[in-house]
Amino acid sequence: MKTALIKAVGAYLPDHVLDNQQLSKMVDTNSEWIIERTGIHERRILKDKNLASSDMAVKAVQEIFDSGVCCAEDIDLLICATTTPDRVFPATANIISEKLGIKNAFSFDVSAACSGFLYALDCASNYIKTGQKKNVIVVGVDQMSSIIDYSDRATSIIFGDGAGAVLLQPATDKEAHLGIIDSCLYSDGIGEQYLHQKAGGSLHQTDKKTVDARQHFVYQNGAPVFKWAVSKMAEVVEEIMQRNKLSSKDIDWLVAHQANKRIIDATAKRAGLSDDKVMLNIDRYGNTTAATIPLCLYDYKDKLNKEDQLILCAFGGGFTWGSIYLRWAI
Numbered sequence: 001m002k003t004a005l006i007k008a009v010g011a012y013l014p015d016h017v018l019d020n021q022q023l024s025k026m027v028d029t030n031s032e033w034i035i036e037r038t039g040i041h042e043r044r045i046l047k048d049k050n051l052a053s054s055d056m057a058v059k060a061v062q063e064i065f066d067s068g069v070c071c072a073e074d075i076d077l078l079i080c081a082t083t084t085p086d087r088v089f090p091a092t093a094n095i096i097s098e099k100l101g102i103k104n105a106f107s108f109d110v111s112a113a114c115s116g117f118l119y120a121l122d123c124a125s126n127y128i129k130t131g132q133k134k135n136v137i138v139v140g141v142d143q144m145s146s147i148i149d150y151s152d153r154a155t156s157i158i159f160g161d162g163a164g165a166v167l168l169q170p171a172t173d174k175e176a177h178l179g180i181i182d183s184c185l186y187s188d189g190i191g192e193q194y195l196h197q198k199a200g201g202s203l204h205q206t207d208k209k210t211v212d213a214r215q216h217f218v219y220q221n222g223a224p225v226f227k228w229a230v231s232k233m234a235e236v237v238e239e240i241m242q243r244n245k246l247s248s249k250d251i252d253w254l255v256a257h258q259a260n261k262r263i264i265d266a267t268a269k270r271a272g273l274s275d276d277k278v279m280l281n282i283d284r285y286g287n288t289t290a291a292t293i294p295l296c297l298y299d300y301k302d303k304l305n306k307e308d309q310l311i312l313c314a315f316g317g318g319f320t321w322g323s324i325y326l327r328w329a330i
């Protein structure tokens with residue numbers, strides 16, 4: 001079995017910056033509180049009403065194609081992790097493939113909120129390991145601004161828009177020790193009560209009442225989500241390190257979902273990792289849901305060395321959570 005290697009990374013962030021000062025004019029909050037409680041200074045917003053998640057994803061994947069490592073015709077699978085699909089159906093992955101001229105692939109969406117990129121990466125890795133697919137794109141994208149109520153200070157301060165994508169290819173014999181080595185993924189539906197969108201699905205169908213009651217936005221009860229996130233992210237990082245006989249000295253980078261700097265710090269501390277090993281961009285982008293992890297990989301790509309050992313981890317709506325252990329191959 002060949003391991004799956006990340007061979008290229010692409011990203012896209014909309015130009016419009018929404019900073020804490022601007023937010024504090026829109027909702028009862030202030031920059032000091034946001035920075036102290038979350039680590040966020042600003043986030044990006046896709047303003048153009050004619051654009052959607054698929055357009056950001058297309059830009060991220062196009063960057064991979066432009067690097068010359070592969071082209072649209074080579075791709076045999078595209079998986080899109082998103083909580084803000086262009087439409088309920090068809091899958092945003094289908095729309096992305098169409099816009100990019102990807103014709104020799106099947107494509108589908110993964111719905112696992114903030115853990116979506118990890119679920120999708122694990123799935124893609126297994127298609128490569130079994131030899132079924134050879135050029136797989138995994139994209140994490142969210143236009144969170146499309147489901148955020150900017151009069152709700154519990155959610156509007158956190159989220160932002162963005163997209164990140166990776167290309168996976170099978171390892172050659174010489175690269176057999178690199179790539180995606182192990183994963184621990186979990187979910188628990190108990191999380192539904194704490195983090196959800198009230199209406200717009202088959203349970204509470206869209207009508208005038210649901211729109212008037214502002215039920216088409218993210219609802220979050222932050223405190224229990226925070227508690228679960230701190231404990232599960234630390235547990236799942238510990239589990240993957242133990243399973244692979246890794247000590248904190250062996251880890252080069254922790255790539256944690258960027259939901260709250262305090263959650264990232266707590267996870268790193270429990271794993272015995274110093275700040276210089278922790279990827280961080282929450283200050284500039286906020287929580288972009290499925291895009292945070294590939295955006296970190298993109299931002300730190302010049303600091304990554306071949307063979308570096310990375311632990312990816314996430315926690316989010318569902319609840320969903322998990323970790324992936326990989327060795328960098330670029």
Ligand code: UT7
Pocket residue numbers: 028029030033034037038114153154157158221222223225226229258259260263287289315316317
């Ligand atoms: O990515 C998907 C998973 N999501 C997460 O991992 C998010 C997890 N949760 C969190 O990150 C945090 O719970 C939040 C950032 C959402 C909230 O931070 P918190 O420290 O848990 O705040 P809190 O809701 O417990 O509120 C603490 C205080 C309250 O005031 P009192 O009652 O102590 O007087 C709130 O009213 O802070 C107040 N507060 C605010 N003040 C200014 C709550 N939100 C704000 C705000 N601006 N935006």
